Amino acid sequence: MMVPEGMRSVAAALVLLMVSSSLSGCFGAEDKVPEVADGFDFADLCPDGIANNTWYHYSNATDATKVSSELNGTSALVGNNAPACAKGTYYGIGLTTFEPTIGVTSSDNLYMTSWGNGDSGSTAIVRCSGLVGMVNLSEYVCEDVYNVFAPVANSNDPYVYVDPWTDRIMKFDMHALLGMTVEWSDNEGGSWTGPSVATGWSVQDHQTIASAPYPALLHPTTWVFCVNGNYPYPVCSTSNDGGLTWGPEVPGAPTSCNSGGLTGHIMGSDNGNFYRGNRGCNGGDGYSIYRSTNGGLTWTEHPLPTETTGTAETWNFEEAQVYPDSDNNVHAMWMGSDNMPYYSYSMDEGGTWSPPMMVAPPIGLNGTGFPVIAAGGPGQVALGYLGDSGGDTWNGYLTVISDAFSPMPLMTTVQVNAWGDPLDTTADCGFNRCGGFGDFNDIVIDQHGRAWFGLAHNVGGEIGIFGTMAIGPSLRGNGTLTELPMGGPSTL
Numbered sequence: 001m002m003v004p005e006g007m008r009s010v011a012a013a014l015v016l017l018m019v020s021s022s023l024s025g026c027f028g029a030e031d032k033v034p035e036v037a038d039g040f041d042f043a044d045l046c047p048d049g050i051a052n053n054t055w056y057h058y059s060n061a062t063d064a065t066k067v068s069s070e071l072n073g074t075s076a077l078v079g080n081n082a083p084a085c086a087k088g089t090y091y092g093i094g095l096t097t098f099e100p101t102i103g104v105t106s107s108d109n110l111y112m113t114s115w116g117n118g119d120s121g122s123t124a125i126v127r128c129s130g131l132v133g134m135v136n137l138s139e140y141v142c143e144d145v146y147n148v149f150a151p152v153a154n155s156n157d158p159y160v161y162v163d164p165w166t167d168r169i170m171k172f173d174m175h176a177l178l179g180m181t182v183e184w185s186d187n188e189g190g191s192w193t194g195p196s197v198a199t200g201w202s203v204q205d206h207q208t209i210a211s212a213p214y215p216a217l218l219h220p221t222t223w224v225f226c227v228n229g230n231y232p233y234p235v236c237s238t239s240n241d242g243g244l245t246w247g248p249e250v251p252g253a254p255t256s257c258n259s260g261g262l263t264g265h266i267m268g269s270d271n272g273n274f275y276r277g278n279r280g281c282n283g284g285d286g287y288s289i290y291r292s293t294n295g296g297l298t299w300t301e302h303p304l305p306t307e308t309t310g311t312a313e314t315w316n317f318e319e320a321q322v323y324p325d326s327d328n329n330v331h332a333m334w335m336g337s338d339n340m341p342y343y344s345y346s347m348d349e350g351g352t353w354s355p356p357m358m359v360a361p362p363i364g365l366n367g368t369g370f371p372v373i374a375a376g377g378p379g380q381v382a383l384g385y386l387g388d389s390g391g392d393t394w395n396g397y398l399t400v401i402s403d404a405f406s407p408m409p410l411m412t413t414v415q416v417n418a419w420g421d422p423l424d425t426t427a428d429c430g431f432n433r434c435g436g437f438g439d440f441n442d443i444v445i446d447q448h449g450r451a452w453f454g455l456a457h458n459v460g461g462e463i464g465i466f467g468t469m470a471i472g473p474s475l476r477g478n479g480t481l482t483e484l485p486m487g488g489p490s491t492l
Contacts, residue, residue, distance in 0.1 A: 012118040017158035040077045046085040055361035056087050063362040064410060076408035078299040080380065084480045088398060088414025090490040092457065092463040093126045093142045095301050095452030097464030103169060104456035106444045108132035108362050109188055109317035111169060112454055112464050113158035118144055122151035123158040125171055131466065134445055137485050145189030146171065152181055156205075157439070163211040167219050170243060172198070172209045172225065180204055180227070182243045198246050200235060204231040206274065206439060212268025214295045216240040224274050224296035226252045228261035235261075238296040241445035253290055253299050257281035262319070265372075267444070269324035272350060277304075277320030277332060279311075280314040287311055287320035287334045288365065288395030291352045295361050303352035309356050310337025313430035314369055319440065325375035326476075331384050331404070332373070333359075339367035339431065341385045359383055359399045361413040365416070366390060368397070369430030372443040374451060379404040381449035384443045384467070386423070386430035389415075394434075396455050396465075402473045416453060416467030421489055434461035449474030450481050460492040 042056060042065040043049070050056070056064040077083060098115035105111075110128040116360035118124035123146070130140035155173035163171050171183040171192070179201070181193035186335060207227040214222040215235045227249075229235040234252035238247060241276035249399040253259055273293050280286040286306040290299045304320060312335035320334040330346040332353070344355045360368060367386040383399045396416040403411050417423055426434055436456025443453045453467035471483040 006045070019198065031461050036428055040075065040083065045083055045244050046461045047141070051087050053088055053418060055262050055413045056083055057362050057413065058408060059159070059357035059359070059369070059409050061252070061358065061360055061362040061409070071408050074408060077410060079403060081403035081406040081410050082479050083410055083412065086412045086466065088408060088412055089415040089470045089484070089487045090396070090416045090455070090457070090491070091128070091131055091140065091487040092460070093128060093464040093466070095124060095126055095144070095454050095464060096462045097436050099440055100158060100436065100454040100464050101159045101161065101442045102444055102452060102466070103445050104444050104452065105167045105169070106447060107167070107188055108446065110466060111160050111162060111189070113160050114144065114464060116154045117159050118146045119151040120152075121154050122146065122271060122373060123155045123171070123173060123191060124355045125160055125169070125465065128466065130462060131473040132448065133482060134185060134484060137487065137491065139393065146192065152183065155278070157207055159207060159209060160211050161211075163221055164213065165213050168211070168242065170209060170223070172207060174204050174227070177203060177462065179224065180207060180225075181384060186416075187417055194243070196244050198225060199227070204228065204304040208263060208266045210268045210274065212272050212274055213270065213334070214268075214272035216295075220244070222272070222295045224243055224266060224292070226263050226266050226276055226345045228263065231261055233257045234260060234263040234276070236296045236299070243337070250297060252276065253278070253281060258283050260284050264267070264319040264321045265440070269330075270475070271327050271328045273324070273328070275322045275324060275330060275350070277322045277334070280433055286312040289320065289322050289332055290348050290354065293399055297421070302346075304332055304334060305344055305353045305356050306334065306336070311335070311336070312337060312339055312369070315433055316340065319371065321371050321373045321374045325378050325380065327378040329378060330374075331381050332377045333371045335369060335371055338362070338371065340365070340453065341368050341371055341383060343381070343383060345379070354410040361388065361397070361399070367430060367433065370437055370441050372441050372453065373445045374447055376445040376447045377477055380449070380475040382443060382445055382475060384441065384453040386437070388430060391428045392425050393422045396423055396453060396467045398451060398453050398469065400451060400469070400473060400475060402475065412472060413473070414469055416455070417457075418488060422459055423455065426458070436464070445475050447476070448481065449476035449479070451475060456492055460489065465492045
């Protein structure tokens with residue numbers, strides 16, 4: 001399908017008006033962007049030309065196909081920053097989802113929560129096998145693997161997380177005023193242990209859980225969850241035995257913090273640190289990343305550079321998302337006051353941050369929401385979000401940066417759904433709780449460097465989908481992904 005005229009909003013003036021200020025965060029103050037495209041020829045990138053739902057750009061929606069790739073006399077599009085042919089697509093799980101959380105194991109199985117579709121109305125844990133590396137769509141199968149004698153009741157906020165260091169699959173259920181429970185599987189969902197009580201007394205909402213190789217007494221990794229417990233800040237708890245028992249809930253921020261209790265997804269890093277995103281401690285001003293270096297017992301605040309971007313005031317306004325890469329660099333994403341997605345990185349565990357970069361493609365989106373971020377190799381990042389391309393047409397966008405540390409980082413963005421196949425057409429969907437999106441979505445990067453964006457296809461019946469690149473740059477090392485067959489509506 002051809003893109004409607006309103007979608008082709010790459011301004012011709014970009015070709016001649018590219019100056020350093022338009023790419024703040026990418027170029028130094030003295031660098032001028034050349035006005036002629038005398039560098040890399042994107043026309044030769046894909047055998048059939050660039051797909052109409054793929055864009056190559058720099059920060060601030062600067063169309064990379066219309067400006068030179070030369071920086072200080074040398075092409076910036078080299079090494080991991082070199083472009084690769086990319087196409088977006090998605091694959092349905094066959095069941096509905098709500099607030100989809102996802103995970104991937106080293107056996108190349110993908111997992112997604114499915115609200116209320118398990119045994120006795122429990123939360124299903126859907127395992128999709130064969131997606132990674134498939135040649136034909138018929139090769140992948142999705143099934144509920146949460147098969148237990150006495151299923152835990154359906155969760156208010158379903159959550160699944162896969163430990164990247166042990167492959168333990170953790171099912172984390174919140175039961176409003178009745179507490180929270182965890183169950184886990186160490187054999188790809190073949191059997192489950194638990195439930196174990198995570199907490200039983202605080203009011204809960206918007207929980208998140210993660211692991212890290214911080215020294216634990218009785219398990220290879222330390223586990224931490226954080227939750228909105230009706231305090232001025234989130235509260236967190238730690239398990240040293242893989243989830244069997246949990247310590248007391250402690251402040252998930254400095255005790256003087258007044259950030260509000262809602263929090264983005266918690267993540268662990270190779271060096272044992274834990275990170276989460278939240279509003280700032282100063283009455284919720286700005287966004288901050290909160291870091292724990294002692295297994296979730298205490299947390300420090302590290303403000304993000306939101307002075308120029310502002311912060312969104314939408315349904316999920318409280319969330320800044322964070323993810324460490326394999327070298328322990330920390331990558332963050334948030335929505336600015338213009339409802340556009342912004343990105344920054346830290347090379348010192350959140351102590352300082354790079355200037356923010358606006359990462360949306362040059363197509364004139366009317367607004368974005370529901371940010372998610374994941375990191376693979378050093379400086380290799382995937383950012384997912386919903387965006388309105390016009391007329392309340394909400395699509396899923398996946399932006400990857402293969403070398404965030406380049407002086408001129410190239411961004412490759414795909415729309416995971418094709419034109420004419422919107423994920424939602426509700427007014428302000430990306431700014432509010434909307435269908436299967438709920439409060440949040442999720443994203444992971446598999447061992448091969450492919451990003452998987454967990455979403456709901458609301459128009460298609462709120463079916464859970466994995467959005468991804470059928471082909472594109474790998475986010476683990478220098479290379480490209482093995483091409484997958486195109487998915488789409490036929491997989492719903």
